[in-house]
Amino acid sequence: MIHLSVNINKIATLRNSRGGNHPDLLHFAKLVLGAGAHGITVHPREDERHIRKSDVFALKNFLQEYDVSGNTKVEYNIEGEPSPRFLDLVLEAGPDQVTLVPVTPGEITSDHGFNLKTEGESLSPYIKAFRKAGIRVSLFVETDLENLKYVQSTEAHRVEFYTGPYAEAYDSSPEKGKKSFELYKVAAESLVGKGIGINAGHDLDQFNLSVFSKLPGLQEVSIGHRLISYALEVGIKDSIRAYLKALSPNP
Template identity: 55%
Template sequence: MIKLSVNVNKIATLRNSRGGNHPDILDLSQKILDYGAHGITIHPREDERHIRTDDIKPLRDLVTHYNQQTSVSREFNIEGEPSERFLQIILDHKPDQATLVPVKPGEITSDHGFQFPQDSERLQPIVAAIKKAGIRVSIFVEAGVQNLQIAKDLGVDRIEFYTGPFAERFDRNPNDGKAMFTRFDYSAREAISKGLEINAGHDLDHKNLELFRALPGLKEVSIGHRLISQALEWGLEKTIKTYLEVLNGK
């Protein structure tokens, strides 16, 4: 089963655009779990333009209490740059998974992955500290990434494929998306051969997932922008259930 973690950044963006607490990110995150999603993802950026520091503990507690009350296993995933700031967030709130993402000043959204060995030095101490705390580590990479053995040697558990280029091509022409998918397929098989597990995220939706769900070894997709955008038309419950059905070939 491929798991769906819903990134709630866009809910926080809408809330922050007006001030106050509407929409209520905790209430909607509770509903997201009730509707069948397997986890909640956040990316607390330094400028707090969506998730704020004071959102993190309540969301961590929400997922913890949900699991205790329902006897299921839902996960809390925090994304962020390999920095002392982000490491402290991880150590303070102990998510189930920490996803390390390269961040450029002023970027609108994440748009590239780590490279090896170029990024090894800055990743090594952060990965080691997170692993010492008993937390799964995933790192953001692009299809075609080289030297994945280095990532494995750093102690990384999973890679998360940056799927923005795939989604863009699929939008333009599904056949172009299929052609690009072969690069992800090759890289996924390479990752598996190194003992790495696989996540994916960025602009995946109920259309392109019909193809992308076939990626070898795919464990989890983290989806925010397109899922929340679709929910404006369909409603949150229908959107999440549709994504889950597509992911699992129903």
């Protein structure tokens, strides 16, 4: 089963645009999980333009108390840049997974993965600290095979493939999307069997997941912007269900 972790940054963006607590982040987290999602993802940026530091801990408390029938584990994934600020926040919050993402000042959203050949050594102290705390570590990467050779040496548990280029290709045409997917397939195959888990995220949706869900070794997708955008049309529950269906296509 491929797990769906829903990034709720956009709900916080809408709330912050007006002030107050509408929409309520915890209420939407409950709706997301009630519709069948397996986890919650947040990216608390330093400027707090969407997720605030207080949200990180409010969500942690909410997820600890959330009653899931069948005792299914709800996972909490926190994304962010390798920095002392982020390190302290994650260690205090104690999520199930931390996804380290390269952040460029002023960027609108994450748009590239780590160059592990040049940045791997600087990531090491953060990975070691998170592992010591019992937190699974994932690294945001692209499909370059030479770069992926360095994944094992970082001692990260997983990678998360940046799927922006794939989504853009698929938007152009499904055939171009399928050609782009082949790059991800080869990249994933280079990691399968090496004890490295595979996640993916960025602009995946209920259409392009019909192809991407077949990625070898794929364990989790983290999706926010397009899922919430689709929810504006059909509602959050139906949006979640459409994504879950796309992740589990009929044979």
